[in-house]
Amino acid sequence: MSDWKAKRFWKDATVVETDGGFTVELDGRGIKTPAKRLLVVPTRAMAEKVADEWQAQDGVIKPDTMPATKTANAAIDKVAAQHAEVADMLAAYGDCDLLCYRADSPAELVARQADRWDPILEWAQDVLGVGLQTRTGIMHAPQSPSDVEIMSKRTHSLNNFQLAAFHDLVSLSGSLILGFAAALDARDAESIWDLSRLDELWQAEQWGNDDEADALAAVKKASFLHAKLMFDLSLPE
Template sequence: MSEWKQKRFWKAVSVAETENGFAVELDGRRVKTPAKAVLAVPSRPMAEAIAVEWDAQTESVNPNMMPVTRSANAAIDKVTHQHAAVADMLADYGDSDLLCYRAEMPTELVLRQSEIWDPALDWAADALGVRLEPRSGVLHTPQDPAALDHLRGLVHEMTPFQLAAFHDLVAMSGSLILGFAATKGWREASEIWDISRLDELWQEQQWGQDEEAQATADLKRRAFLHAKRFYDFS
C-alpha cells in the first residue's frame, strides 16, 4: 500500500478516455491501483469523482478521504479476480435474509416488522420475480431453491464494479433484497438503510441511544450511501 504513503507530486489531475473505459491522470501519468493495474473505470462520472478526490489531496495522500478511489481499487484488484466467489457469497444472503426472520414478540415489534419489511418483499416479487417468505423466530428455514437460484443468477450478472458496491449494500444491511432494492432505486438509499436497522431503532426507542453504537451506525450509514453512489457511477 505504498501508494497511500506518497507525497503529492502532481499539479494537474485530468480524466482520459481509454480503450478500457476512463482513466485518471496526474500530470499526464495514469493512476494505478495498489496492485499496479491501471485504474480504468467504466464511466466518466466515476472517473471524475476519483479525479476530484486526487485533486483534493494536499501534502500526502489520505485514503480515508478517497472512498471512490478505494472502491474502484477493490473492484479492479479483488472482485475482478474473484467474481464468482464474491457473487456466490452475496447470493447466499438470500437464504437467511434479514427481512425474513421476524420477532415472535412483543406484538408491537411484530407488527412494525410486517408493516415495514413486507413492502420490500412485495417489491422483490414484482421487480425481481422472486418472493422470499418470512418466518417467525431465528431458526433457519430454507427458502425455495428455485427462488434462490434466480437471485443468484442476477448477482452473477453484475460487473466487478457493480459487485464491489453491491457487496457493501448487502453485507451492511444483512439483506440481499434490500441490496437489490438500493441498486434499483426502490426507495432512497437513506430510507433503505433505516429499514435495515428496524430492530436497532426499536431497541433505541425502548432503552435509549448508546453513543458508541450510534457512532458505529453513522459510519456504516455513510458507507452504505457511498456504496449506492458508487453503484450508480458504474
C-alpha cells in the same frame, strides 16, 4: 520504524478516455491500483469522482478521504479476480435474508416489521420475481431453490464495478433484498438503510441510545450511501 508518508507530487488530476473506459492521470501519468494495474473505470462520471478525490489531496495523501478510489481499486484488484466467489457469497444472503426473520413479540415490534418489511418483499416479488417466505425466530429455514437461483443469477450478472459496490450494499444492510432495493431504486438509499436497522432503532426507543453504537452506525450509513453512489456511477451513461 519509518514515518514516511506519500505526499502530493502532481498539479492536476484529469480524466482521460482509454481502452475499456476512463482513467485518471496525474500530470499525464496514469494512476495505478495497489496491485500495479492501470486504474480504468467504466464511466466518465466515476472517473471524475476519482479525479476529484486526487485533486482534493493537500500535502500528505490521505487514503481514508478517497472512498471512490478505494472502491475502484477493489473492483479491479479483488472482484475481477474472484467475481464468481464474491457473487456466490452475496447471493447466499438471499437464503437467510434479514427481512424474512421476524420477532414473535412484543406485538408492537411484530407489527412494525410487517408494516415496514412486507412492502419490500412484495416489491421483490414484483421486480425480482422471488416470493420469499417469512419465519418467526432466528432458526434458519431455507427458501425455495428456484427463488435462490433467481437471486444468484441476478447477482452473478453484475459487472465487477457494480459487484464491488453491491458487496457493501448487501453486507452493510445484512440483506440481499435490501441491496437490490437500493441498487434498483425501490426507495431512496437512506430509507432503505433505516429499514436494515429497524430492530436496532426499536431497541433504542425502548432502552435509549448508545453513543458508541450510534457512532458506528453513522460510519456504516455513510459507507452504505457511498456504495449506492458508486453503483449508480458504474451504470452506462
